[in-house]
Amino acid sequence: MATSNGAVLVELKNVAQRYGRGEKRFTAIEHINLTIREGEFVALLGPSGCGKSTLLRIITGLNRPSDGEVRYRGKSLNGVNPYATIVFQSFALFPWLTVEGNVTVAMRARGMPAEQARARAIELIDLVGLDGFEQAYPRELSGGMRQKVGIARALAANPELLCLDEPFSALDVLSAETLRGEVLELWTGGQLQIRAVLMVTHNIEEALFMADRIVVMDKGPGRIIAEVPVSLPHPRDRKSESFVALTDRVYGILMGQTQPEHVEFGTEPGQAGRTRALPNADVTELAGLLEHVNSTPTERDDIYQLAEDLGIDFNNLLALVEAAELLGFARVETGDLIITPLGETFADASILARKEIFASRLRRLPFFRWMLRMLEASGERSLRREVLLTALERDFPPVEAEQQLDIASKWGRYAELFGYDDAQGRFFLEEVATPA
């Protein structure tokens, strides 16, 4: 569906948005140049506060930019953009209305006769796969189904441009994955009248899985730092070489790239070369550290001061800092911790998106690659703890090997890369449904 030579729908030229007055005047975004063409699915990726929502509001005409020009199909946009609608992460359904009522309401408000609105609603409800639930109330539906109502309602306005504002981030892992596949099917199947999709997300893999182009933003002030075209055919295979290479590229942009990963990460256990030990960092504490650093007004935070502010032992903080570096969430320079845009993205993300970011970072570490391969290679996709431990003892002294496996177990379970059965002392791979 990627047709980068389709007609231009949206054109932003040198757009800036400033909020407040006088001394409080603040630049949310500036120097934004962006074009969205017919046939494109564009993802907007970047840390919280970089101005993604501001940009959506400008494109849909809810905000008038302080500077620059917004055009839609070549015409200057003045007021609300009648060709665009937004689907929100929070679903924003009316709880007292049925599914049909929720989809019909906007059409009725625009003056469409009741029967016509009803017929169109039934059609759309069917299209998003909620046939049979027309008379159900939002509380009777799962999160994924509620979001489908949100999508059907947005489609009822017959938009050319569908804006999705973190549409999957309030869902659990499996529902999010299923709904991504279904939205893509609708889009690539050409059943929709929409001409282009613009999706805001914190989730790098989601952007790569769905979009034809990823617009990466950074903040301070909000601006576009890169555009990455994604020309892989659908359905995309997250494990394919080209997908992984693109993921690396986007991570590299978000991390402000330090050393090449193969230099930093070391080798897999059992292979020649040094296996880098995993720092003993608790994931919740790591998230807490990143949230704290992200909330401080300065770009750099002194590591000693951080230990004091957070009230944690200095050695514990060092382990957290090392984990943050290993995962690309932060850099250390002359005693200061500097959070990367990826770290900011993680700190701001929903629980689900955090898990996905964490999982995709772990899959890059030789330690986890080795563990996943061992588990996959075993007939039952599971292994006794001792088997892994014995293998690790070739690279680490016994006590350390044990500790390494414990850390890997906690990180891997948080990321839902694998499970661990305490009673049986076995690691196992979970079956995760991947959309076709």
Ligand SMILES: Nc1ncnc2c1ncn2[C@@H]1O[C@H](COP(=O)(O)OP(=O)(O)OP(=O)(O)O)[C@@H](O)[C@H]1O
């Ligand atoms: N109405 C407003 N008045 C003042 N400042 C605002 C207003 N709206 C947004 N901002 C500020 O502008 C910046 C960009 O906000 P925006 O919500 O567009 O970012 P975002 O990338 O969408 O963030 P998130 O991912 O958290 O939704 C932020 O610093 C925010 O605090």
